[in-house]
Amino acid sequence: MNKTRHWYDYLWIWSIVFFALGFFNIIFAWLGMLDFILPLLFAIFGGNKFFCNHLCGRGQLFSVIPKKIKCSRNKPAPSWMSSKVFRYGFLVFFMTMFGTMLYQTWRVFGGVSSLSETIKLFWTFRVPWGWTYTAGSTSDWIAQFAFGFYGLMLTSALIGLIVMVLFRPRTWCSFCPMGSMTQTICKIKNSRKRD
């Protein structure tokens, strides 16, 4: 049986377009902030996970790829991967890394550091990415944020792809920081309402 398709069932294309754009011009990485802000807006104001459930291109991509090419072992992931400890631990780690990235942007803004035209993968490996930016075309801090954010997005996508192959296609969703954050907001909102 085929389910009715909505326009938003094709948002997985967006997650590919995002990385493609950043490959040519890093400033497009700013668009990725939509994937940060929208889920939070839905959770905070709507008390729902409409973003995860229907709009997240990344989640869809992990479902779509293994349907097109058989590449996922489709085995359940070890249960610790979806445990609260690991999910919150990963959320804290991820937000710390996000904070570090903001701090670096701040330093470039203040002229303490100079712009680094590289992206950092797995929070360790610096990869040259300079062809995507013409020095001076915007403020350095705007570019610094873009490089930092793109690296974060690419790193998390790569982790997601690895667990997609090793375990079930959408294993990333079981510990995705955005998913954990929005679910927690919804839970808090809900418990408040019941009082």
Next chain:
Amino acid sequence: MISKKYSVVDTRRCVSCGTCIKECPKDAIYIHKGCYAVVDTDICVGCSLCTRTCPADCIALVDREVVS
């Protein structure tokens, strides 16, 4: 026709990602206020598509109690 089995979500482990909703051919699952998935046991046909796809592996098929 009522199936022999239906699926049940372990709401404590569910991450409310909605992967199961997308798989269910009967639209028998919804996410309760962003917190966890709920299966409408009257609609569920026990096909196990959701149990096999859940990234947190927190849906299980259980036998329907025969009410005579």
